[in-house]
Amino acid sequence: MCGITGIYRVKSGEPVSKQELIPMTEALRHRGPDEYGYYINGNLGLGHSRLSIIDLSGGSQPVYNEDKSICVVFNGEIFNYIELRELLQTKGHRFYTSGDTETIVHAYEEFGADFVDHLNGQFAIALWDVKKRELILTRDRVGILPLYYSLLNDGTIIFASEMKGILASGLIHPEIDFAGVNQVFSLWVNIPPRTVFKGINELAPGKMLTISESGIKERRYWGYIFPGINEYEDKPxxxxxxxxxxxxxxxxxxxxxxxxxxxxxxxxxxxxxxxxxxxxxxxxxxxxxxxxxxxxxxxxxxxxxxxxxxxxxxxxxxxxxxxxxxxxxxxxxxxxxxxxxxxxxxxxxxxxxxxxxxxxxxxxxxxxxxxxxFGGYNIFKEDMIRRFWARNPESVKRPKLLSALYPYVSRSGRGNAFWNSFFGKGLTDTGNPHYSHSIRWGNTSQVKRFFNDGLLDEGYDAASELEEYLSQDIMKWHPLCRAQYLExxxxxxxxxxxxxxxxxxxxxxxxxxxxxxxxxxxxxxxxxxxxxxxxxxxxxxxxxxxxxxxxxxxxxSRPKQPYRAPIARSFIDRDTIASSMFDGDTIRRYGYFNPESVELLLNKYRKNNGTSTGERNDMAIAGIVSMQLLHHHFIEKRSL
Amino acid sequence: MGSVQSATLTDLIITFLRENFIAARSLKEIKTDESLLDSGIIDSTGILELIMFLEDKFNITIEDEELMPENLDTIQNLVSFLSSKGV
Structure with a gap:
């Protein structure tokens, strides 16, 4: 894999220099320590840091087509490059490398912007069409490889595989986007294009941006599609x-x-x-x-x-x-x-x-x-059980099936009434497209109480951004597919x-x-x-x-064990940078979290000998330390 | 009388038990007149898992009052009960 960067001064037409690309690209040196490559064409510049995996000696980037009218820098792998190369050669394309990158430029020549449909792989691509003076940015279907971009006031677009590449340009000032933070502390993730930094966008998986003097176009070239709930083929x-x-x-x-x-x-x-x-x-x-x-x-x-x-x-x-x-x-x-x-x-x-x-x-x-x-997560089964229960909400027997999924439900001293209330919240709201995840998201949102009042803009509602981002067909699908789609x-x-x-x-x-x-x-x-x-x-x-x-x-036959790692004992009262993030002075100086609430939380764990005091509190510990570290690296220290 | 053959239903249930419950997997034979609970093949939570599967499979709803041994405790009883529900 590799890292890619670029600047396109599409409106001002001002030239881009290699010197501007160097700090951006070198900020991604961990992604590709083997070699750096640059390309400048007037007001467009591309950078590449390379990790050599295919065509070790000849795979340097950028890579061009026959007359150098198309240029690409690319992070990732095109796994079907051998078959694609054969196909393109039969159509008259001549290759000068043996690697996978070159298939991208020839596929673009052959298929235009639909070239991406022919790629089986994981990728973030920046492709420059010299004749059209058009830049294409695209990302693989499911989001294996990252790609971020910023649009500056003068119409310049800058992009990089990681946000630190954009920040290293000095053209974007690092500033926290609290709506983005709010999303992470509700949904566990950001809804693209929003990130936790103002002015930095994530290109969503399966999307393509086309940037030229006539403007910026975004299109989804691939998305998840499931059959209608009664449209499965009758096959054994x-x-x-x-x-x-x-x-x-x-x-x-x-x-x-x-x-x-x-x-x-x-x-x-x-x-x-x-x-x-x-x-x-x-x-x-x-x-x-x-x-x-x-x-x-x-x-x-x-x-x-x-x-x-x-x-x-x-x-x-x-x-x-x-x-x-x-x-x-x-x-x-x-x-x-x-x-x-x-x-x-x-x-x-x-x-x-x-x-x-x-x-x-x-x-x-x-x-x-x-x-x-293939349906591996407990949240899918939780959805099934809650729907099973919702068919007869008064049933005293149906909710007992939750204990097959979460043994703590029957072992816990909190009793059935507590868990029935927890899992019964919104029980009959089965027409909610986010039914499977509503309990998880509601539970995670409780962690926001640790933030200082007003910081996360309590009026902000991720639901409308979510609705805009997700498929409109979700309710046509089987409930399991809806939950799979959200995941x-x-x-x-x-x-x-x-x-x-x-x-x-x-x-x-x-x-x-x-x-x-x-x-x-x-x-x-x-x-x-x-x-x-x-x-x-x-x-x-x-x-x-x-x-x-x-x-x-x-x-x-082993029941799935969710992959987790210890939280509280890793972070509380240890001699590490992470642990120091809980210092009262640091909490106050960074200004995100309520110092008294944080202290109460820490003491709760200390009294409990460091063992978990519940899912929400564990999430809060990890959330606080990670938010503090984000500030430490990107706002306070600017360690780029 | 339901539309699914008794033998097909019986096979479906036995396969489900073998695939989902370790105790059932180790048995050479699962007798259709043997108590599923008493034989240790399945516990009360397992019964609920089976019921959930059958409800989803055949698009039926079983009431709490119907969740009783005479309906569910043997494969024979289950098959008769499902037939009575129109399966």
Whole structure:
């Protein structure tokens, strides 16, 4: 992977200099430490920092077409570049490199702006058409690779793979957008194009910007589509298992294309176990796998990881995450993530990618996406159970099924009445398009109470921005698809693939590849009837049907364990930058949070010996420390 | 009398039990007249999971008053009960 940057003074016509691009591009050096490349064409300049993975010696960027009338800088991988190159050669295009980047310029020549429909990959692309003096910015379908842009008052557009690249230009002053912060503390993520910085926009996944002297056009070239609730084809399970198996096999095969070693993450869960088992079985008998273990047993999955390692036989490396290492790394985590978060789980993945890099590996496969597209999350099952209960809201028996999902419901001293009230909120509002997520979002919003009064603009309502961003067809879909769509549109790109994905990988110059995120897999998964995704409360049923035979029973029948990391014990009263963010002076100086409320919260944990005092309080601890660190890096220290 | 064959319903339920409950998976045979609760194949929460699956599958709603052993505790009883609900 790489980093890309650029400036286009589209209205003023003033020239762009390489000197302007250098600090922007060098701010992304972690994304591509191997080489820098620049391109200047009058009032347009492009920058590129390269991590060499395909065509190691000849893959420098920018890359051009035959007469240099088209120029591209690109972050990512076009996995079908071999097939696409063959297709384009039959149409008369001549290639001067053997890498994947060049397929983009020739595909653009051949197909125009629809070139993106022909790409199977993960990408953020800046393409310059010299003759039209038109800049195209686009991003992959699901949001694996990031791309941000700012529009200045004089009509200049600047862009970069990470916001720090834009800030390094000095053309944008770092200032917090509290509506953006409000979104994170409600929905866990931002709704593109909004970010937590004023004036910096995120290009949404599946979208393309076209910038020329005639203006800026934005279009969605790809989006999630599910069948109508009664429009599923009447086909047997065997049809779906057979086709899906073919697609996943091909997706894995394409994602092993590289001129460097491709390793695999192995979390101990179903999805990365499937990916690793497939690679080992079909492609690489010397597979190297990586995992993270936790000193805190409540989060540790090493027993399952080792079971898989022994079952398929891999060369396995593990790093241990404890409270100290999570705490010590969290400052860097937020520097790379560039947004607050209500979890600490990215930190162990930052530590893990460091281990990968130390082992000389540049590329890893992971299991991301299977939970979204095959029904792996508890929030999907919670939605099912609440709808089951809502069919007879007076039932005293139906809500008891929640204890199958959340054992704490029956174990908790709070009693059934408390949990029935918690999960019963809005119970019969099943026509709400966000029904599946309304409890989560409402619960997260409680964390906003820790902010100083008036700061987050209590009149701000994310709902209207959300409605504008999301598909208008959502209510035509099955309830499971609605919930899947919310996860795939919001949490997947806004947190999992960014704060917990790309940013934690690229922080150590490691590229992630995600076989379940091949758009052919996603599009086919959308056509699979919901009962084959979650059967009863059996999640990812179809994956278990296909891959049960190559996995140990203990892995394929294991209930999903959400990937989490310890929060309070990692951050309270430790000798780290993260922990120092709770100092009363710092809290007061930064001015975001109410010092008394923060102190009360900390004391609550101290009295409880650091153990969790509830989900909301855990979210508050992570939210406070990460928001403070965001200020520390980008407002106070400006560590670019 | 419902529209789905009793044998088909019986197979559907047995497959569901085997795929969703570890205790059922380890049994060589699940007898259709054996108490699901007494045999330990399923617990009361498991019954609810099965009911949720059947409601979604056949688009029916089962009342609290119908959630009683004579309707649900054996596969035979379940099949008869579902037939009486028009399945």
């Amino acid at each position: 399970l065997s049809y779906y298992t057979s086709r899906l198996e073919e697609l996943i096999y091909d997706s894995v095969k394409l994602r092993l294309r590289a001129d460097v070693t491709v390793a695999s993450y192995l979390s101990g869960g179903l999805d990365s176990s499937i990916v690793s088992a497939l690679v080992k079985k079909h492609h690489n008998r010397d597979l190297v796998t990586f995992s993270v273990g936790f000193s805190d047993e409540a989060f540790d999955e090493r027993a399952w990881q080792m079971e898989m390692v022994n079952h398929i036989g891999t060369d396995h490396r593990m790093v241990n995450a404890d409270y100290d290492s999570i705490s010590a790394s969290f400052s860097e985590v937020i520097f790379h993530a560039e947004k607050p978060m209500i979890r600490s789980a990215p930190a162990p993945l930052f530590i893990l990618s460091r281990l990968v890099r130390e082992n000389g590996i540049k590329v890893v496969l992971t299991g991301e996406g299977a939970d979204e597209f 795939a549109s919001l949490f997947l790109p806004g947190y999992l693939l960014s704060s917990q994905g790309d940013r934690m990988l690229m922080a150590n110059s490691v590229e992630g590849r995600f076989p379940f995120l091949d758009h052919r897999v996603i599009e086919f998964a959308a056509t699979i009837p919901p009962e084959y995704k979650i059967r009863g409360l059996n999640e990812k049923y179809i994956l278990k049907k296909i891959y049960g035979g190559i996995l140990p029973e203990s892995i394929s």
